[in-house]
Amino acid sequence: MIKIKKRKILLLPGDGIGPEVMAEVEKIIKWFNSKKSLDFEIDKDLVGGAAYDKHGSPITDEAFYKAQESAAVILGAVGGPKWDNLDFSKKPERALLKLRKELKLFANLRPAICFKQLVDASSLKPELVSDLDLLFVRELTGGIYFGEPRGIKPIDNGERKGINTHVYTSSEIQRVARVAFDLARKRNNKVTSCEKSNVMEAGQLWKEEVQSIHEKEYSDVELNHMLADNCAMQLVRNPKQFDVIVTDNLFGDMLSDEAAMLTGSLGLLPSASLGAKDKNGNMRSLYEPVHGSAPDIAGQGIANPIATILSFAMALRYSLDLDKEADSLEKAVQDVLDEGLRTKDIISKGMKEVSTSVMGDAIISKLQ
Numbered sequence: 587m588i589k590i591k592k593r594k595i596l597l598l599p600g601d602g603i604g605p606e607v608m609a610e611v612e613k614i615i616k617w618f619n620s621k622k623s624l625d626f627e628i629d630k631d632l633v634g635g636a637a638y639d640k641h642g643s644p645i646t647d648e649a650f651y652k653a654q655e656s657a658a659v660i661l662g663a664v665g666g667p668k669w670d671n672l673d674f675s676k677k678p679e680r681a682l683l684k685l686r687k688e689l690k691l692f693a694n695l696r697p698a699i700c701f702k703q704l705v706d707a708s709s710l711k712p713e714l715v716s717d718l719d720l721l722f723v724r725e726l727t728g729g730i731y732f733g734e735p736r737g738i739k740p741i742d743n744g745e746r747k748g749i750n751t752h753v754y755t756s757s758e759i760q761r762v763a764r765v766a767f768d769l770a771r772k773r774n775n776k777v778t779s780c781e782k783s784n785v786m787e788a789g790q791l792w793k794e795e796v797q798s799i800h801e802k803e804y805s806d807v808e809l810n811h812m813l814a815d816n817c818a819m820q821l822v823r824n825p826k827q828f829d830v831i832v833t834d835n836l837f838g839d840m841l842s843d844e845a846a847m848l849t850g851s852l853g854l855l856p857s858a859s860l861g862a863k864d865k866n867g868n869m870r871s872l873y874e875p876v877h878g879s880a881p882d883i884a885g886q887g888i889a890n891p892i893a894t895i896l897s898f899a900m901a902l903r904y905s906l907d908l909d910k911e912a913d914s915l916e917k918a919v920q921d922v923l924d925e926g927l928r929t930k931d932i933i934s935k936g937m938k939e940v941s942t943s944v945m946g947d948a949i950i951s952k953l954q
């Protein structure tokens with residue numbers, strides 16, 4: 587078993603705008619080292635198309651080894667048209683799947699926060715989303731995306747049958763439920779668990795296991811069960827009713843995208859994927875913006891670095907035990923938005939348009 591180094595951070599900038607937004611995170615880490623006397627050890631490597639171009643593989647064994655021994659991995663984005671026609675095993679996205687699977691990152695955390703300064707970017711009415719702050723916890727390594735049997739098979743009459751299997755075990759459900767309950771205790775103490783227990787046995791098991799963990803270990807946290815289709819509806823009807831939502835891989839994929847869009851701005855949304863804690867309390871983790879490599883704007887210096895910077899803030903909080911520093915970084919982002927600085931993707935009338943690096947510098951100046 588490879589040991590995790592407490593303060594080691596691996597940066598994997600990736601493709602497209604990945605290196606541009608990661609450069610701003612690197613500046614911030616260096617600022618924390620020099621001004622706050624923190625001792626982050628930064629390492630960097632190629633991932634995705636960039637790694638394929640140099641090494642013929644979307645992630646090398648060496649980069650993967652570095653990820654295993656890091657306290658947090660921060661990833662920019664991977665992919666782009668240049669690599670679209672590669673064999674599936676060589677595609678840039680394979681690197682992400684390998685990291686998630688082999689680091690056993692079973693809990694995907696996606697906050698949907700609507701900054702009051704950007705409330706007009708949402709497609710919902712301002713009063714529904716202003717100050718929205720909910721957190722999705724999606725199970726990431728089980729369910730229908732991984733279940734066996736799977737495949738496409740010929741059947742009678744020249745027809746074919748596509749098969750995927752939705753399968754969960756008690757322990758898979760319990761461990762992700764614990765993550766959700768623990769996080770709720772640090773927030774507004776409320777968990778909504780979503781499944782389709784009315785039509786799926788795996789959904790019924792999900793509901794029973796979450797309920798049982800709640801009764802045994804987390805009865806101080808408010809728990810509600812909600813059918814996933816109702817949750818989809820409630821997210822656009824009254825999203826502020828939620829605090830933490832925990833759900834399986836498939837429903838989490840869709841519902842968290844829906845919730846993300848309530849906030850209206852892809853360039854602002856961070857995410858975290860967490861593994862299990864070892865006996866020393868250390869865990870493997872990967873932090874990345876929700877957006878992709880944005881090939882349409884790559885190389886122009888106009889990408890919004892905030893999603894990646896907020897992903898680093900999540901790393902400070904969840905992997906590096908630096909809640910105060912996470913708070914101050916999130917506050918610095920708010921302050922810059924309050925001041926009216928905007929990258930092109932979130933510009934509106936009366937605001938000042940700035941480049942990727944000016945946005946990063948402005949956030950650092952607010953940290954001072």
Ligand code: NAD
Binds near residue numbers: 607663666876883888
């Ligand atoms: P995308 O998120 O890259 O871009 C969607 C739109 O949002 C584009 O118009 C883009 O310019 C804009 N955008 C995204 N991030 C932005 C930012 N930080 N600042 C300003 N504007 C931003 O999604 P896509 O176009 O569907 O995918 C492009 C490539 O990224 C594809 O190869 C896809 O496979 C890959 N992708 C990677 C990840 C990942 O690495 N986790 C996630 C999604 C997509």
